[in-house]
Amino acid sequence: MSGQNSGRHGSRPGLDEEPEPGPLELRALGSTRADPQLCDFLENHFLGYTCLELDICLATYLGVSHWGESIRLRHLYTSGPHGPSSCFLRIRVDGAVDCARGQSAHSLVEIRAVALRKVAIKGVHSALYLCMEGDGRMRGLPQFSPEDCAFEEEIRPDGYNVYRSQKHQLPVSLSSARQRQLFKARGFLPLSHFLPMLPSSPAEPVHRERPLEPDAFSSPLETDSMDPFGIANNLRLVKSPSFQK
């Protein structure tokens, strides 16, 4: 959770990047950090806390708001190209990004909202940001750059997430350079659909029945969207149960 104490300044870069700055600055009021005025008020009111901590504590205290939802600790699971060989996104200390076979402290990432529908992903162990290089290669970098390290989080109808780089027009993927070359034309990259899984604390084993088999309508409600249920999502593939065995 390092980086949290940077307080309200931690999320500034992303905000400057917001593509559609809404009709007013209030749009971004999902978080106190986005609003210095509100932040100051809260910091003065609850002396000794930084604003980010206040997000969480105030929310709980009031029971009326939940500003603190912008940070999630998750393991990003993606299934291998050949069946369900498990693969968790790992950002190594040396900056390499690859597959870990199982969940561990090394595959734990912090997903933080930096703008509307945009997130930064940071390895908890390596403290490196997940960033994309020119050819779509993933790297862990110590310095956050809004262009290379912020991704649009898009929830697919099957419950998996895709993290798309606006600059490179490519999704975050663990595929090799050769695979990327091969699949460029098809518009689909292998190892680019991620299931964010809750970290299991040692005291509480994971609920087995859930994350691996996403339910039909498991995509969460998009209440900021005109299509909150995602009914008109761009599903183009016609599936037949007898063909899709």
Added chain:
Amino acid sequence: VKPGCAAESPGNEWICFRTDESNVRYRETMSTGGLQRSVILSTFLLLRAVTGFSGDGRAIWSKSPNYSPVNESQLFLYDTFPKNFFWGVGTGAFQVEGNWKADGRGPSIWDHFTQTHLKNVSSVNSSSDSYIFLEKDLSALDFIGVSFYQFSISWPRLFPDGIAAVANAKGLQYYNSLLDALVLRNIEPIVTLYHWDLPLALQEKYGGWENEVLIDIFNDYATYCFQTFGDRVKYWITIHNPYLVAWHGYGTGMHAPGEKGNLAAVYAVGHNLIKAHSKVWHNYNINFRPHQKGWLSITLGSHWIEPNRPENTVDVLKCQQSMVSVLGWFANPIHGDGDYPELMKKQLLSILPLFSEAEKEEVRGTADFFAFSFGPNNFKPQGTMAKMGQNVSLNLREVLNWIKLEYGHPRILITENGWFTDSHVKTEDTTAIYIMKNFLNQVLQAIRFDEIRVFGYTAWSLLDGFEWQDGYTTRRGLFYVDFNSKQKERKPKSSAHYYKQIIRENGFPLKESTSDVRGKFPCDFSWGVTESVLKPELVASSPQFTDPHLYVWNVTGNRLLHQVGGVKLKTRPGQCTDFVSIKRQVEMLARMKVTYYRFALDWPSVLPTGNLSTVNRQALRYYRCVVSEGLKLNISPMVTLYYPTHTQLGLPTPLQQSGGWLNPSTAKAFQDYSGLCFQELGDLVKLWITINEPNRLSDIYNRTGNDTYRAAHNLLIAHALAWHLYDQQYRPAQRGLVSLSLHSDWAEPANPYAESHWQAAERFLQFEIAWFAEPLFKTGDYPLAMREYIAFKNRQGLSRSTLPQFTEEERRLVKGAADFYALNHFTTRFVMHSRQNGSHYDTDRDVQFLQDITCLSSPSHLAVLPWGQRKVLSWIRRNYGDLDVYITANGIDDPALENDELRKYYLEKYIQEARKGGVLLSQKLGSQLASAVAVVGASVAALRHSEPSGREQQTGGQ
């Protein structure tokens, strides 16, 4: 699977941030000192809360969940609303009137706020101008056919400085004309006194609603309205959604007056709004009700929320807390015991103002009905919502149930409901239709199944207009208004047409008789099950009859068999019983009492090299056994020669390596292979399917559109070659029939009011089905519609695809090369037009799909819409004439291991529909359908676990 709303699904859990114990515990190990303090604080509060008061509404989340996917009370309800149900539409004065400065109107806090805080709103004056175009609003109301119109009076238009002294004559005249016109049209007015446009003077002079002098000032204004309009108004709403006024006006600063983070002010404003309402109610009750005989309430708005884990009491408590802190804040004093909810008082301590005993008595029961608002303003933006780490939901039915339990079964008027579209959407608001359908059906379910006393519904809104913090970036009207135009014409959107239809029919009555057809299918109607590729057993399971050696036992006392050298015995010839798997399979078929068994041969097993140089006789012997053993039990085979799937292309390796279906020689190889099969099995097999779902190979050969079309071309030729071979060489002796199975799902326009959607649906069928069916059953060429559309895309520069040309010889080969129409039908898709760029089969047809959430569907999103089957059958007949029709696969994915309720429900309904289709078709087709095979697409393996559905087919087949 459960219809209704997505947020119900437990799958949300891992997407949302949770603050349950596991997370808290986790944080404790990770966090720094400062954070720990907040954790301790939150844990402390949680403990306090657990021991707190619990409202009755909690029962909603705790009730035993019924997971049946086909529970009638959860499925879309075809029924009507109660007689005299109140249908209406609403607007807010500040959103639609425009002309903020015209005719002596005073400024409101929103005029001010828009100028200071909403800089992007170009011109506040560009609205729908209801103040000027009263007649246009009335025509719009006439169009929909509403029974009431809910509008609000602009306080500063009547009293520019807010003080009810002398009314502004022009403003007064406007509301009088509006009311008179409504009375004339027999449209009941429902009038809101305060929809957020507080006269600015009151804000500047007194500090607005923070100051309790506003209570009396508001009461004076209300008194004037009762006196002046009360003869024509029977339904009054004092305040629209006071939660948003207090929370966004003083907490987040998103609404006027734009104060931020002032918690004391938030709750003081809420307190004054409640007292103002209560004072006005008493005023009306004592001074006006006796002669005006009307009703009065306050519109309360809310979101809805569902626990991450319904079985977890802490999660359930958080949901209750979330509801109580928004809806309960106002509803508990007014509709409950006169005081704030216990949960709120415990949390907010001294921040929350106190009601004295006398005040509680005064506030309690000051509403003649429960006026409820459920719309996007209570859900936006996400970050300001009281989510408590639980899952936000749009389940209107559940929140109505919560109100019923919390506030003693009140009569409910839904005074605002609907969603929004982005501003670029003009009259074709397809998503809005489905959201309305979903909401309204939930209301109907609440009335019919849960006995909730909802007596009216307000679709929000009549017109596009100013959408508060969103300015003009979103639209909520049933009527589209071009804000830049002079005349501000009101153009009905698809949702206006849809709402009009619902009002006319008073709900969702069944359009046609879908009552179950009693009776039986014709005696010679055949029932069957289908299996995909059957991998041949290449070694007989028992060596007993194939080993030629002689053995002696226990020669040396070691109790072992000893082979006698040099001796070879004659073995018994192979028998079908040697293959133990066949016995099991056939027994299962016999138990289901089917008369047809459809399975596919494995081409690579029969011809490993792809040509006739190497024939695996053992594989052919195995298949022959499957057929002959089945025939012994009167189970006829329907054999598919080639059955590719997503994961198994199913071609012999050498053919696959030489380009597969992109190589024309594969068609010739297929002809050789089918000839071999006809020769070896044709004496027993009378129904042949050459290729299963060749149209789905578009998913495999998808590098470019041209690849897809080329592969399809070769598949068509391959089929036609096989058919001709059979027709010429084998049919005279074997007298069987040959065709291919096309994946034939139905397509319905997503938006029936949009011409482009009708065209897209038909185009989809042309690209999906006619692509193969037209050459075979009709012209010997690809459908003209498909050729023309691709050419059109070429001209637009959106695609470089081209369809192959048939040579004259190919045309003769293909045309008529099928003995019946075989279809695999599974579902119906809702299709809309969507212009796409790219030289791919998928993009060439310019369609996009829509998932109707009100419709039952399978885990893989296949909708259960039985009528689609009948529609596709009549489409086929319309296009290709009176053909014999065989349904070669039909079914649904149901992950249930034991009790596959979804599949049972599906089969029951679809078989009913096939029957009805039969009744319809029999007039035109004679008895042809009678010979059809309904082969149900459930694999044998799945059926093994599902005795009940097996029985169902059995009774159908008697």
